[in-house]
Amino acid sequence: MDREILNELTVALQKGDAIKTQKFVKIALKKGYEPEQILTEGLVSSMNTIAEKFKKKQIFVPDLLLATRAMNAGIFILKPKLKKQLFSPIGKVLIGTIEGDLHDIGKNLVKVFLERAGFEVIDLGNDVPVNYFIEAIKKFKPQILGLSASLTTTMYGMRDVIKALEKEGLRENLLIVVGGVPITESFATGIGADIYDMDGTKVADKAKEKLKCSNF
């Protein structure tokens, strides 16, 4: 299959052109690309290029904003195609980004991976305060809690959530998975999380494995 269209998609997203991004996503779908491939090789890979350019100061925050807008526009088209019909979900996941943090692209991606793998995912969005997590866990009773943080100032918010869960007696039957740019394996263990996954691609398998081993 020619990759022409994915390249065009990449260019549109990097320019922050939301309308063209949507257009190329639609064309790619029509051409028979797997929605997952469009997501990872078209949208996410462009975002990684953008992050690289930002680091090198070739682009600035306004470009990030525009690119994010285009990314969301693209995902909007892909979303219905990505969702699997879930007759009996294999588990329930609650996911959210820590308070003070607006970065939700990574989290949204992890959500897609989990849904594709057969989990039911409840998304609390971004900038979620500790007590919202607690309330939501009481309400939805998920087996898994996913936390995302992209800033050094918010990464410790994960520890706060875990501590609050312990205090409320909600920690024990919960599998906690964490991720985000500044998060590392050792940080995850340090704050008492159960699973860490660098890019979210293995999180579903790891979670299934752990759920199987324990009697959650």
Add this chain to the structure above:
Amino acid sequence: MTLSEKNLKNEIYDFKKFYHLIKAFTISTNISCKAFNLNGEKIASFKGPESDTSFCKLIQKLNQEKNYCMQSYIYGGQQSEKLGEAYIYFCPYGLVNWTVPVIKENKVRCFLTAGPVLMHEVDNLLVENAVKMCPMLDKRRKEIKSKLSKIIVVDTIRVKYLADLLLKLAKIIMAEDAVDLNNKHELNIFNAHLVENINEIKRTYTLQGKNNKISNFQEKEANLITKVTSGDKEGAKKSLNQFLGYIFFYNADNIEIIKCKVIELMIRLLQVVTEVGVDYNVVSGIKYKYLKNLINAGDFNEISKNILEVLDYLIDCLTPLINVKNRNTILIAINYIRNNYHKDINLEEVAAQVGLHPVNLSKMFKKETGKKYTDYLNEVRIEASKNLLLRDDLPLVQVAFSVGFNDQSYFSKIFKKIEGVSPNKWRVLQKEQKNFN
């Protein structure tokens, strides 16, 4: 002109200048600029281009009770304060604004916000988002489209520089408070690099495994020490960043280990700079302060903040009185303050005396004397007030005025801050002592 001058006067250094700034920005860029207080209420603005605001006016009227705009002003303001730089964001309706904080005496007084602009042509996504946020617009798509089309489109790079410009302008009014903001900004940049470093290690780690951990670590430390001893501040910060990236990456599960390693590093650095010739007493003074800070640090940010400060300080000690010229300038400034403290002198005036920009003087003053300009001025005033306080016949208010304060309660506050007791108490204590003798 909509402004509540009275409320603002106490908050801002120089209201006229403040208002002029808003006006200058609005007219020269053709983008509205407004000031908001901490509750998100507009306190000053200059009438910008009509077209800009017709969409905002409509939406604010329809969504009155929801207050989305106000919330976004507050949120943007808080972010800009935290970051120490301009915060650029999409408002809930998808328009672009940017905000900078105005700080006086370490407290945020208000925010300056510029916008709205668009960074792209009006498209259906924008219109649909507006309708989603304000369902009453459901049947009025055409109208909002035309209103939105009147908002100017500015490309991303211009938005970045317009935001920088607004921050630069705000720093002029903030004068020396801008120093704190710059420090915050610097720390944020440092942490951003740290994240990139951790990320880098994360990626290579999965590729090549653990094997070269130790050699890398020592190499990073050696690197840092070379940079420090050669007085290369920027280079040293970079090396410190890489060093921390390593420690954080490998020991993130145990913050106590991180602290130990960073303290070890600090001690090593202190030793190195004394070997190079920095006075041990100068160095040992900060040792205990930072030892305590580091031991009590709760997370990465505090650790990196403290070790960064140590590094800064040490390199400053090392760059020994290089600039005799700076010294002289500060001496002239100090002299001027000492001779004129009883008048209403401000930083601009002192800066004019030595032919420097207020912001630069303020920076240099802090660097050379270790004190902020206002703190120093207050000290001089309080010192002078003591002579007057010894005379019982002078009421406090007069003492305050005589040494240049125009507010007695402010005088008392500062007095207490410096002397630890209120002026009245001080007076009584002095008298008791005299009687005793």
